Amino acid sequence: MLTRELIWPKSIVVVGASNDVAKPGGKLLKNLIENGFEGNLYVVNPRADEVQGIKAYASVDELPEVETAVLAVPAKLCPEMCLTLCRDKKTRGVIIISAGFSEESEEGKKLEQQIVETVNTYGASLIGPNCIGIITPAHASVFTTPVPKLDQMGCDFISSSGATAVFIMESGIPKGLHFASVFSVGNSAQVGVEDVLEFMDEVFDPKTSTRVKLLYIESIQNPDKLLKHASSLIRKGCKIAAIKAGSSDAGSRAASSHTGAMASSDSAVEALFRKAGIVRCYGREELTTVGCVFMCKEMKGKRMAIITHAGGPAVMLTDALEAGGLRIPQIEESDAKEKLKEHLFPGSSVENPIDFLATGNAEQLGAIIDACDNDFQEVDGMAVIYGSPGLFPVGDVYEVLNKKMHTCKKPIYPILPSVINVSDDVAYFLSEGNVNFPDEVLLGRALSKVANTPKPHTDEVFLDGVDIPEIRRIVDEADNGYQPPEIIHRLFDAAGIPRVQELVVKTPEEAALAAEKLGWPLVMKVIGPVHKSDVRGVVLNVHDQEIVLHEFNRLINIPETEAVLMAEMASGIELFLGAKYEDRFGHIMLCGMGGTMVEVLKDVTSGLAPLGMCEASSMIKNLKSYKIIKGYRGKEGANQRKFAEILVRLSSMLRFAVEIKEMDINPLLGKGDRILAVDARIRIEK
């Protein structure tokens, strides 16, 4: 919950403000003043009458009412001050930049909890502790530089880590990335990344709100909230990219040592981001490059025109884009193409890449861009590469590019690599509000990433033929641990998951009846012995009543055998479904092909329950073994829609059975429309 007082305060007090701008309390006050906070500004410092030209109060008790307080004092002083401020001074925004809380010690954790209780009691918002502060259009309450000049249409940036926030801004600013706001949430004692996102979702105004959010997350405390508001914002037209640091085991160790972040399993994060439609990044350079892509107009398809005055970068960009699934279509023959050729020097190429040579000029660039924007229907966007070998100025070229950036209907991605030779011209281009991608391959990868991130998925639960009350009854009655076949069968039947028909028989007569019911061929197995195969207790491919009788009599006499299980003999390709309950995230669903595909090649995709049909289909389509499931070279596969439906049904069932901590169906056998669960394990823990 973010209060109006925190975002748009009419008054701010800096507690622990100093004249020494090498100290956080000094630098923060300086930043507030220099970035033009227009409300009443107070400072508290018991050892000075005046700080940076502002009258100092000796303690928070002496302050008048004040809407937001920034605390830069030792941790142990904070709880008391916070109480005074919220209780007596009507403070409803609190930013604590001090460290020494839960990230350091148990004692610090207690201090942090006291503060959270106070702010919750008084309905105040708390940012931090252990953060660099926030920057909103109203105030720059951060103790670090650079303080970017805010741009309403820049990106909102929320970070779990203060230092990383600084380094991300330093990575983005040289590329022309603008910021609309910056939130460093530190220990997220009350307000985490998810909460800031929730606030942005709630106040979103299609007319005035920025469309781009960048996140640096060390720990996802509330996956549901993140999913809800990220996907809601994206549905409203926003674009979100995020780093979730700590994807490797050692990385999680590093994250834990940092801000006490709980390591959440990486496939859960992956599934959550895909469901929400968040573009996942793995580094600062990648995040700010994707951020710059978001600043350009949206590309409505996957076909790029590469416009260049130098061959090499165009080739490398082509490689990167094609590797990422984008296309560089040939420009079709047309009058427009012929007309364009007349504008260009001999030797220029009007295929794609469109190469207008080292001598290519501003007027020619304009003509090419116009043709791509208006005439060449086979392209959806343009990447323009134009550097300088240092012979002559390129200001006129960048001026044309600048104009086209603003007027074209299709997006233009500028690649201006000569950051040394024409640094002034590049700086001018950026100063006009544009972005620059100095390296074409990093751009190519960022564009691919954006193009390959799915749209947010629906969170509707598929309930057709899923008997929730029955599922709840079964789970409530079940014991803890791995479940016996009866429970598994009842659950599958209640969820509408097709399974191999099985019957348990104890007499030859029952066996004969069962065979008639199940049809041929069938399988017979002993019930009782643990290692069924070792005692020759499994018979496959039984195809007449004579053998049923013969084998029944043999099997029932195997020691420890209590009964005989008779089942349909399913056939087809081996499929695999799995699910694991992940704290806070819910069930992570996995699908793939069974056997070596899952065991050796780890070819599985993941999604977050509950799944919709589109989401399940996209999980199946993203498998490397998808071709096998689809069927190839005349080999029959399994009906994908059916497979997706089983995945969806399973996820719906689990949504109402959080006690199922782990389960898999391995294998399901699939042959055309007939997909049957053959073997399954389910572990319940209440």
Next chain:
Amino acid sequence: MLTRELIWPKSIVVVGASNDVAKPGGKLLKNLIENGFEGNLYVVNPRADEVQGIKAYASVDELPEVETAVLAVPAKLCPEMCLTLCRDKKTRGVIIISAGFSEESEEGKKLEQQIVETVNTYGASLIGPNCIGIITPAHASVFTTPVPKLDQMGCDFISSSGATAVFIMESGIPKGLHFASVFSVGNSAQVGVEDVLEFMDEVFDPKTSTRVKLLYIESIQNPDKLLKHASSLIRKGCKIAAIKAGSSDAGSRAASSHTGAMASSDSAVEALFRKAGIVRCYGREELTTVGCVFMCKEMKGKRMAIITHAGGPAVMLTDALEAGGLRIPQIEESDAKEKLKEHLFPGSSVENPIDFLATGNAEQLGAIIDACDNDFQEVDGMAVIYGSPGLFPVGDVYEVLNKKMHTCKKPIYPILPSVINVSDDVAYFLSEGNVNFPDEVLLGRALSKVANTPKPHTDEVFLDGVDIPEIRRIVDEADNGYQPPEIIHRLFDAAGIPRVQELVVKTPEEAALAAEKLGWPLVMKVIGPVHKSDVRGVVLNVHDQEIVLHEFNRLINIPETEAVLMAEMASGIELFLGAKYEDRFGHIMLCGMGGTMVEVLKDVTSGLAPLGMCEASSMIKNLKSYKIIKGYRGKEGANQRKFAEILVRLSSMLRFAVEIKEMDINPLLGKGDRILAVDARIRIEK
């Protein structure tokens, strides 16, 4: 062939020199003068008496003898001038920066050929045409900026593309990359990237030569030469990284349209680079980052200590390194670790990452680095992350880091992200000869790339039990096209490739004898009918003489049947071997698992014939399905050494049979030591 006159000329003439430094001929002369060429400098310009303070000759005829000539005049004038220079003026170095040759037209191609004939006749070296020139310690004969101040221990840089060379320098210089020489070979009419590398190999001096080479290649004209000299240089202690642009189909199209580059199949390039030990890069940023890694001391293992004052970047770096197969080991308990802790502020972590907090200072950094270098035997290198939130100067920290960069035994990789907040301090650090990696994830990926590139492979041919004369006889006698089984069997027997034993029989008696020879179980197939299965002409798993007789009589009576083939029935996992002859590269060898693994999952690795045992083993180990070949969960695999040996034998055979353009063995069946070729196709084209 590079002449002494080209590299260390005592005199240079710039033909087409101009007072206008916005023209190539003007800028080139300016660069030569400003970068202190110490020999005699002449200019030719018919329309001026003096150019940039140097007396101008009206034509090349009037010149005195001159060792190297740079031509910046229209293409059509070049052949004649070149002849005059080489024939009459003893010129032995020619650099043609002009365009308008083979990259533009057939006419231009002819001009280029005339020039090549001239320089070859007179034993001169030709750089270009269509290039930016070269920079050696003696002269900066380029028309572009920036002209890096050369550093004998910097990197040698060779580029197929002039503009790309400029952009690569502009990418490297801000990171502190130094250059020892720059060669832009343009159209490579006489001297290509491979030839410059050959020259560097031949003049290599372990005492004085630089160890790092960076290449940008658009077309590999002479793969053998590249392989020979790249691997030779690497064996001498050099490190080489290269971009081969045009890896996608569309990328090759772009490369072709650029300098008439012939698209070579990408797997051939991949195989060549692996065999040579070249680190393959895909973009400018990646190439220069790997170049900067090369500038650091060599890391002797895969275990990195991450030393940081900020958590986020350390987590992201950990993720990137672990994803790339490097390790971030925990620091073991020891006295040294305890002693180090005493140096640090409370709350610091001496695990790994070693986090000495936002307040961490220069003295502490020194102590940590010393401990890692001297005491912590579990680490092989250090990545040091230190930026600035803008509160206080960090010059003292960078000074300590600078000293340690020079004195430590283990490599240090500096990550100084605050390129805005402390740009001056970073500039100072670079000016001391250091490199900087502003983004930790790009560093992590570059380090992984370097660590995962194999050492150069031996080029010895394995000949033990490979009967080359017999192979030649068989190939010489063979017709063009797909080969019949007899030829394939003879070839395999000559190369020592084990295969399933087969016998052709025409009578029941022969069948009985054959069965005794082959052993049980066996397979019987009709010879004659095309669709053997459709006519029920295949019998598997035959295991006694009675069935042999029964089935022989049935099979021989199937229409069109001429005889019956009897074969051992091999079993085990399906393996795949393939080879394809690629112009200029020779045979590309492929290996993998058969069936869906190769058909659907494309899980194959490639190598260049002839293969050594190590190389073949590494191909097998790099397969995703390696675990299956090795055997897993009690399932028997195939002997890897045997599989590797078959791959090696096949490659040795092909080395002497270039007429075999395509072949595959699919499947080989492998079970433990027994690996047998079951089915093979070989296409010969003479």
